[in-house]
Amino acid sequence: MSPRLRAIGAFMSFALLLAACGGGGQSPTASAPAGASASAGPSEPAPSEPAAELEDTLTVLCTPQEDWCQVMVARFEEDFGVDTNYVRLSSGEALARLQAGAQAPEFSVWWGGPADGFVAANAEGLLEPYVSPNSEMIPAERKDASGVWTGVYVGALGFCSNTTVLGELGVDVPTSWDDLTDPALDDQIAIAHPASSGTAYTALYTQVIRLGGEDAAIEFAQQVHPNILQYTSSGAAPAEMAGRGEVAVSVVFSHDCVRNIEAGFSDLEVSFPEEGTGYEIGGVALIAGAPEPNAAKAWVDWSLEAETQEIGPNEADSFQLPTNPDAAVHEASVNLDEVTLVEYDFQAAGEAREGLTQRFEDEVVAAPVD
């Protein structure tokens, strides 16, 4: 530790020396992180206070598909007059980015992505509990009781298969997790990497629940591994790979498959594992030390409204189901009542995340193929 510090110190002193006589170089402009004052301690939820003055800007960490993010941001900007920016990052990437910026958060609100990601972020003190006044509209099983996260959409994991490719391979549309280990599907399956994607992590943790433990889940992943063409970084990308015929089967949230069918990939078909599948509750949460807390709260409140939850299916081809019971369900959306779901535990899933993804890397991905 100390030699390293000394080395860096030496460099810095040299740098200072040069900066002092540099003159012509860039002069450091004063810019303290604006308004990042929140202490990381637990703050009491502030229900139904008169809305505080909104900040001029809002930066959203957005995890669903890019075009949904765009429409949401544009609409919020229009309705609230707040200059709104966003970055789309997959769930794991979003978590990573929040960790990176913990000292001076660049985002104020995190919208979308499986709730386990929010649980993992909260465990590191990256989120600020906020019980929105609109939260009472959301059923209890779709939100965190203490307001760490609140559900904004629901989606079930499924198989998204290219029927043409399957037909050529002589394989039926998969209806069980075990169908994924079929040797005929060699290099014909795509799924995202659980380290970067919430979708893939949901799929991995579903195996933990289904098979009763991490060891069994890893073993199952090892059995599927020879059939995997590529672990993508984004959770929804495998559906498009299947759509283009790069693979026969992809494991994605079913709404991402529907979205691609609507976009013109007509060979795609959604199916579900009959022994039970995992699901996500897409969450929204306030970020600890948010630079724009009031605008962020306004975003949370707004995102829970029925009308807002209809934006995705109607304007951005995003067919997740709403959490607000008053929101209309789009006809293309998958009816969850017809799907067997496992007893997914978001809290446990979030807590197991780091260890399980590391095991996945070491014991599944790193293993030489063939």
Next chain:
Amino acid sequence: MTASAPVEARAPAARRRRAAIDPALTIALVIAVAFVVVAILLPIASMVGTSLTDDALPVFQRYTFGPQRQILINTVILGVSVALVGTLVGFLFAYVQVRVPLPHLLKRFMHVMALLPIVSPPFALALSAIVLFGRSGIITRDLLGLDFNIYGLPGMVLVMSLSFFPVAYISLSGLMRALDPALDEAATNLGGSRWHTFRRVTLPLLLPGLASGFLLLFVEALADLGNPIVLGGNFQVLASRMYLAIIGQYDLLGGAVLGLLLLVPSLIVYFVHRYYAERASVVSVTGKPSGRPAELTHRPVAILLTLLAIGVSLLVLLMYGTIAWGAFTNLVGVDNTLTTKNFEFVLFGYGLEAVSDTVLLAAIATPLAGVLGVVIAFLVIRGRFWGRLALDFGTMLGVAVPGTVFGIGYLLAFNTPVELLGIPVIPKLTGGAAVLGGAIAIVMVFVVRSVPGGLRSGAAALQQIDPTIEEASVSLGADQATTFRRVVLPLIRPAFLTGLIYSFARSMTAISAIVFLTTPSTRIMTQQILNETNAARFGNALAYCVILIVIVCAAIALLYWIIGSSTRVDRGVAQPAEATLVRST
């Protein structure tokens, strides 16, 4: 050096004094050194420092002997394969270009095809490879009915060899033009067959050049981030693993360890390459070839080589054509209806911000890098001060060090304000709440990655100018700054122009460092292309590629028009910069 002996003998004392007191020279030196220390050495030192802590030991173990050791093996396999294939293709192009008598237009076509990868984003070819040769590829499946798996090693070798062979081509063709044909003639006159002459005379002379090309391509392949992410399949390499570590997990320690594992071989191989490259530049004793290169008159061989080169050229053309065509389709390969919606997205929709941000930052970085490159070249070639070789070395680290290492280094060095004794010296440049949305760090990386090109082309030009011209100017009363501006700069204008062009092209196409440095308020096109690719939205990704290529070409034309209108860019001067340019990953 070309400095003549009498001058050396007469004036060293005076010159040393002048170098010390001339304020312009001192300021230039201070800025140059500050640049190298802050923008290059500090980030590298931060990364190396992080990776040498006690905590890092188990991580090293994990990647060298532990469960992840396959990544290192894969990286070496990929590096060697790409370097081998790329050097061979580069050699083929150079040989046909220099030695085979062909119509001028055909040679021109092959030359342009060989340079196209330089002005395009690094993984554009990967996208069109998937469209053409993928599982559902237009050629592999629709035309040939094959089930060819492009993901993994074969696809990466194909795409990366095509992306990087220009490096080998440029340096080898320069070398071949400089070869003294008299040697070949002598061998033939003494009764050697053509093949014997090639094997025993030409090839040994080219060997350092081939070795240097091979090593440079090896470093390129090691550093490339985009292609392994897009095409890697389950063939994980260091660079793509680093991306996952930082972007997917924010595992700075793991990233730093992987960075060191990538840095050490890259540095060794790069400087071995420099050694060979310098040997390659003195192939003939006289320095000037005594005639035009001998032409290959053996028809069957000439025809075979020409056909091969034309084949590769057509492949490049086909792949870039696919990029252009795919950008105008609805869902390329599935629904090929023509549409402009992808361009609307990029030019009038959400992508516009990325386009304008990228052009703006590259346009800021270009003159900075151009001027800095020439100034450092002047200091290194003409300066008389201790440590000028260190300055040269430090600047060249900008290309010798893989971009991913800079990305992580910048994150580690500048994510908090750099402080000394509690006084902030450099504000927070990366991540959230960074000054100007992280734009400064991005410009710094652009400059760092471009200056070496300008330095090499500037140095090559300066070495060809007799210093007595400058001395005359100083004798007539001009100070160093005026001499530099009024005498040196006009003389090395072609080199300066080359430096500018390559700075801009490199900045626009840079990805490996940038991926770690973009923020919500600063979007960069290559990063957006990667995002769109990761989400498998090829239409948007291809439209970005097309626009990026158009912008780079337009900027090159503009620079020629502004600066080069009266000066023809000297090919010989352009080459060193071209050779370093291609390391844009």
